[in-house]
Amino acid sequence: MAFMQRAVMVAVLISIITPMIGNVIVLKRLSTIGDALSHAGLAGVAIGLCFGADPVISAVIMSIAAALIIEFIRRKFEGYAEMATAVTLSFAVGMTAVFSGFVKDAASFNSFLFGSIVAISQTELYVTVILCLVVLAAGILLYRALFFITFDEQGAKAAGIPVGAVNTVFTLMTAVVVAVASRTVGALLISSLMIIPVACSMIVSKSYLGNLIMSVVFALIFTITGLIITALYDVRPGGTIVLTGIAVLIALLPFKKR
Amino acid sequence: MSVLTVDKLNFSYPDKKILNDLSFAVDEGDFLCVVGTNGTGKSTLLKLILGFLAPDSGSIQIEGVPNDKFKNHGDIAYVSQKATAFNRDFPATAEEIVGLGLSGRLSLFKKLNAANKAQVAEALERVGMSGYAKKLIGRLSGGQQQRVFIARALVSQPRILFLDEPTVGIDAEAVDSICCLLGELNKNGLTIVMVTHDISSTIYHADKVLKISENGCGTLVSAHDYIADFRFAHDRGSEHGNI
Numbered sequence: 001m002a003f004m005q006r007a008v009m010v011a012v013l014i015s016i017i018t019p020m021i022g023n024v025i026v027l028k029r030l031s032t033i034g035d036a037l038s039h040a041g042l043a044g045v046a047i048g049l050c051f052g053a054d055p056v057i058s059a060v061i062m063s064i065a066a067a068l069i070i071e072f073i074r075r076k077f078e079g080y081a082e083m084a085t086a087v088t089l090s091f092a093v094g095m096t097a098v099f100s101g102f103v104k105d106a107a108s109f110n111s112f113l114f115g116s117i118v119a120i121s122q123t124e125l126y127v128t129v130i131l132c133l134v135v136l137a138a139g140i141l142l143y144r145a146l147f148f149i150t151f152d153e154q155g156a157k158a159a160g161i162p163v164g165a166v167n168t169v170f171t172l173m174t175a176v177v178v179a180v181a182s183r184t185v186g187a188l189l190i191s192s193l194m195i196i197p198v199a200c201s202m203i204v205s206k207s208y209l210g211n212l213i214m215s216v217v218f219a220l221i222f223t224i225t226g227l228i229i230t231a232l233y234d235v236r237p238g239g240t241i242v243l244t245g246i247a248v249l250i251a252l253l254p255f256k257k258r
Numbered sequence: 259m260s261v262l263t264v265d266k267l268n269f270s271y272p273d274k275k276i277l278n279d280l281s282f283a284v285d286e287g288d289f290l291c292v293v294g295t296n297g298t299g300k301s302t303l304l305k306l307i308l309g310f311l312a313p314d315s316g317s318i319q320i321e322g323v324p325n326d327k328f329k330n331h332g333d334i335a336y337v338s339q340k341a342t343a344f345n346r347d348f349p350a351t352a353e354e355i356v357g358l359g360l361s362g363r364l365s366l367f368k369k370l371n372a373a374n375k376a377q378v379a380e381a382l383e384r385v386g387m388s389g390y391a392k393k394l395i396g397r398l399s400g401g402q403q404q405r406v407f408i409a410r411a412l413v414s415q416p417r418i419l420f421l422d423e424p425t426v427g428i429d430a431e432a433v434d435s436i437c438c439l440l441g442e443l444n445k446n447g448l449t450i451v452m453v454t455h456d457i458s459s460t461i462y463h464a465d466k467v468l469k470i471s472e473n474g475c476g477t478l479v480s481a482h483d484y485i486a487d488f489r490f491a492h493d494r495g496s497e498h499g500n501i
Binding site for chain 2: 027029141142143144145147148151152154155156157158159160161162201202205206207208209210211
C-alpha cells in the first residue's frame with residue numbers, strides 16, 4: 001500500500017476513535033489524562049527504542065501501565081482525580097527523560113514527539129487498525145454506560161452499572177488510543193486532538209449523540225486538512241492538524257452561547 | 259409487606275459516629291420522609307441503602323434481599339442530591355437523560371429500541387415535560403431539570419423511588435409542584451423514600467417521617483403524629499421542627 005493511502009487510512013481511524021475518547025474525558029473534566037498517558041507512551045517509545053522493541057507496542061504497554069496507575073491512585077484519593085494524572089505525568093516525564101538519553105536514533109524518537117503519519121510502516125498500520133477497531137467496538141458497546149457515568153456517576157451506580165469496571169475499561173481504551181495516535185499526531189499533541197474537536201462540537205451540537213458525531217466530523221476535517229497541507233508544504237503533520245483545529249475553534253468561539 | 263428493612267444499622271466516619279442502631283421498615287406504597295439537622299446522616303443513610311457505602315454493622319434488605327446482593331436494579335430508582343450539579347454546558351437533551359434511566363432494566367450493552375423510546379416519551383409526559391424532550395438539560399430551569407431527573411427515575415417503572423434533597427436550589431413554586439408530583443406518584447402505588455431538610459412542602463403527601471437525631475438514633479412516626487407534635491410545640495411557643 002502506498003504511504004499516502006496508509007496515512008489517510010490511519011488518519012481516518014484515529015479521527016474516529018480519538019474524539020470518542022475525548023468526549024468522555026472533556027465532559028468528565030479529566031482533560032489532563034491525555035497528557036499523562038501520552039507522556040507515558042513517549043516513555044514507552046524511548047524504552048522500546050533503547051531495547052530494540054517495536055516502539056508502538058512498548059508505547060501501548062507503558063500507556064496501559066500508566067492508565068492502571070491513574071485508576072489506582074484515583075480510587076485511593078476519590079474526588080481528587082487530577083492528582084492521579086499529575087503524579088502519573090511526572091512519573092512519565094521522568095522515565096522519558098532518563099530513557100531518551102540512551103536512544104541512539106534521535107530522529108526516530110523525535111518522530112513520536114510531533115508525529116509522522118506519512119512514515120507509518122505496514123506493520124504499524126496493522127497494529128493501528130486492529131487496536132482502533134477494538135476500541136471502536138468497545139466504545140459503541142459501552143456508549144450508554146459511559147454516557148451515564150459521565151453525567152451522573154452515582155445515578156449510574158444505583159442503576160446497577162458496574163462503574164469501576166467500565167471506568168477501568170475506558171482508561172485502558174484511552175491508553176491504547178493515546179499510544180496509537182502518538183505515532184500519527186505526536187505524543188506532545190495527542191491530547192489536543194482529543195480535546196479540540198470536542199470543544200468545537202460543543203459549540204454547535206444539540207445532543208450527546210450529536211456532540212459525539214460532530215466531534216468525529218471535526219476531527220476528520222482537521223486531520224484530512226492537516227494531511228493535505230503536509231503533502232503540499234512538507235510540514236510536520238501533527239502540528240498542522242492541531243493548528244487547523246485551533247483555527248476552527250477560534251472561528252467558532254464567537255457563536256458559543258453563554 | 260416491607261419493601262425496605264433497616265435493622266440495627268451503625269455507621270461511622272473516621273472522626274464521627276453517624277448512625278447509631280438505626281432500625282425502621284418501609285412498606286409497599288409508603289411515602290417516607292427522612293428528616294434531621296445537617297450532618298445527622300440523612301444522605302449517608304441513602305448511600306448505605308443503595309450500597310455506595312458499607313455499614314459498620316447491621317443489615318439492610320430491599321425487597322427481602324440484602325442490599326449488597328440486590329440485583330433487580332430496575333425496581334429501584336435514585337435521584338441524587340447532586341443530580342442538578344452537572345455542568346450547564348453538558349450536551350445532552352432531556353430525552354437522552356431520561357433514556358439513561360432504563361439502564362437498570364437493560365443489559366449493559368443493549369441499545370434503546372423503539373419500545374424503550376416510547377417509555378422515555380411516556381415518562382416525560384408523566385412529569386409534564388414532553389414539550390422539552392429535545393431541549394438541552396443545561397438550558398432548563400432548576401425545577402424543570404428536577405422533573406427530568408424524576409422522569410429518568412420513573413422510566414424503568416421502579417417500585418421504590420429514593421430521593422436525596424430533590425428540592426434544594428429550586429424556587430418555591432417549583433418545590434410545591436414537585437412535591438405534588440411526588441404525592442401523585444405515591445397515590446398511584448410508588449413507594450417513596452425521600453431525604454429532606456425542608457419537610458414543610460412534603461409533609462402533607464407523606465405517610466411516615468423518620469427523624470434522625472444528633473446522636474444518630476432514629477424515631478419513626480406517622481406524618482399525622484409529626485404534624486400534631488409540631489402543632490403542639492408551636493402552640494406552646496417553642497421552636498420545634500420546620501413545618
